[in-house]
Amino acid sequence: MYNDRAQIDMYLDWDLLPARIILDEIGTVAWQSRLETDVLSLKDNIKNIDHNLTFKNIVRLDKQLSTVWSARELTLLNGEPSNLSPETGYWLVSINEQFANIIYDFKIVIDDTLGKIDKEIQNWVEALTHHGMYQDVVRKYRDLLQKWHNKELSFTDALILRTKIDPDIRLLESRAIENKLTHEDLRLIRPYSTQSQQYFNEIIGTFDNKPTSIERVRKLEANMFKQYWFSLTEALRLIGDALNSLGRSYKKILDDILLSNRLKILNDQTKPDFCIDSPLGSYIQVYYDGSFSTLNRLAHEVGHAIHQSIHRQSTIHYIPLTDIQSETWAMSFENFFLLWLGNTVPLMRPSIENFIKVQEIEMNYRHRMLHDFELTVCTSGLSNPRDITSLWVNINRKFYGMNVLFDKNFETAWMEIHHLVSAPFYLSTYAFAKEQANSTHFIDLINENIKKDENYDGF
Ligand SMILES: [Zn+2]
Numbered sequence: 001m002y003n004d005r006a007q008i009d010m011y012l013d014w015d016l017l018p019a020r021i022i023l024d025e026i027g028t029v030a031w032q033s034r035l036e037t038d039v040l041s042l043k044d045n046i047k048n049i050d051h052n053l054t055f056k057n058i059v060r061l062d063k064q065l066s067t068v069w070s071a072r073e074l075t076l077l078n079g080e081p082s083n084l085s086p087e088t089g090y091w092l093v094s095i096n097e098q099f100a101n102i103i104y105d106f107k108i109v110i111d112d113t114l115g116k117i118d119k120e121i122q123n124w125v126e127a128l129t130h131h132g133m134y135q136d137v138v139r140k141y142r143d144l145l146q147k148w149h150n151k152e153l154s155f156t157d158a159l160i161l162r163t164k165i166d167p168d169i170r171l172l173e174s175r176a177i178e179n180k181l182t183h184e185d186l187r188l189i190r191p192y193s194t195q196s197q198q199y200f201n202e203i204i205g206t207f208d209n210k211p212t213s214i215e216r217v218r219k220l221e222a223n224m225f226k227q228y229w230f231s232l233t234e235a236l237r238l239i240g241d242a243l244n245s246l247g248r249s250y251k252k253i254l255d256d257i258l259l260s261n262r263l264k265i266l267n268d269q270t271k272p273d274f275c276i277d278s279p280l281g282s283y284i285q286v287y288y289d290g291s292f293s294t295l296n297r298l299a300h301e302v303g304h305a306i307h308q309s310i311h312r313q314s315t316i317h318y319i320p321l322t323d324i325q326s327e328t329w330a331m332s333f334e335n336f337f338l339l340w341l342g343n344t345v346p347l348m349r350p351s352i353e354n355f356i357k358v359q360e361i362e363m364n365y366r367h368r369m370l371h372d373f374e375l376t377v378c379t380s381g382l383s384n385p386r387d388i389t390s391l392w393v394n395i396n397r398k399f400y401g402m403n404v405l406f407d408k409n410f411e412t413a414w415m416e417i418h419h420l421v422s423a424p425f426y427l428s429t430y431a432f433a434k435e436q437a438n439s440t441h442f443i444d445l446i447n448e449n450i451k452k453d454e455n456y457d458g459f
Pocket of ligand 1: 300304326327330
């Protein structure tokens with residue numbers, strides 16, 4: 001689409017030297033015996049009366065182990081073969097199991113005295129308890145995913161099998177608890193068709209009011225903000241300036257990512273965008289082609305890096321942020337950035353307003369529709385690809401209305417929604433997060449987090 005100006009001024013790549021150094025180090029006897037000593041001493045002192053000290057040691061060890069795991073994950077994501085020897089890999093799994101048992105023992109030790117211990121430890125125990133309750137169902141989904149990855153199952157078979165391994169949709173219940181929503185919140189499909197049909201009819205109306213192919217509708221949408229193009233240098237400067245308007249420390253988070261080469265720019269649209277949180281810092285991978293929507297995608301990932309950095313430095317870093325919380329931060333930063341851009345370059349405001357409209361339908365309403373599809377597939381026990389296709393067409397008809405025409409390819413487009421197998425019940429996360437992001441100002445999110453830290457009474 002942007003071929004005529006598809007040259008951005010640079011491509012960036014990760015520097016994974018810190019991760020490689022860590023992986024080399026854990027292969028050494030000295031490093032391994034030091035960690036073993038720490039784990040042993042923690043185990044021996046688990047009944048120690050000073051729970052705060054034990055907890056502090058658990059958190060410290062957890063950080064060390066997660067540094068190793070994230071170093072491994074990053075090199076694997078970078079397409080490098082694992083440079084761990086089989087012996088080191090085996091040792092790592094075994095030390096991890098020992099550590100998991102220690103956490104479990106500590107939980108038992110403090111369960112009886114929960115009322116008397118620090119609130120922070122209580123929150124941690126709560127998160128752990130929930131995690132333990134759904135471990136069996138999580139394992140079933142993980143096995144399924146593994147089989148699909150190993151090509152032992154086709155996507156369609158994996159999706160159909162999915163409906164069988166969790167007939168009571170307990171995973172959805174787990175996601176609800178994790179995100180502090182009620183089960184009904186997630187089971188309930190919130191209405192989408194009135195808003196989405198109105199939007200698509202408007203787009204078609206501005207054209208010629210005749211039924212139009214879905215492809216053409218997408219082109220019309222993109223045309224609304226096509227006239228702007230940003231080199232990567234310019235995009236990073238704009239995002240940096242927006243962060244600077246919040247405070248120098250926020251711009252510094254982006255500067256640090258650039259200085260230590262933790263941003264990878266892709267020119268291949270088929271790979272996913274993400275921002276990996278690791279004790280080594282946030283690592284961003286994002287597709288960029290200079291278009292308005294990829295500028296926004298870059299801002300989204302930087303938004304993740306901001307909350308990850310704040311979270312890492314906060315006292316509650318050992319309780320992971322939920323999916324909805326983390327997407328809310330990223331989308332709220334997108335909103336903040338677009339508002340800032342519109343105020344800084346008033347000429348761009350009409351394009352920005354159009355873009356916001358498209359995003360709202362895409363992230364909020366389309367994801368409600370996708371959740372509707374996912375939930376219906378799982379609860380109606382469909383076991384025939386033809387039935388799934390007709391469900392897909394019917395639900396999309398509700399979303400797009402009668403004036404958007406589907407072609408043959410579109411009818412089987414559900415086979416490309418990898419989330420249905422790789423991240424079950426995740427699709428609704430975007431809709432929930434988009435709504436929360438729209439009603440929360442980015443600055444309030446930051447302030448809320450800082451307040452939480454101030455209330456903390458410490459170890
Ligand atoms: Zn995200």
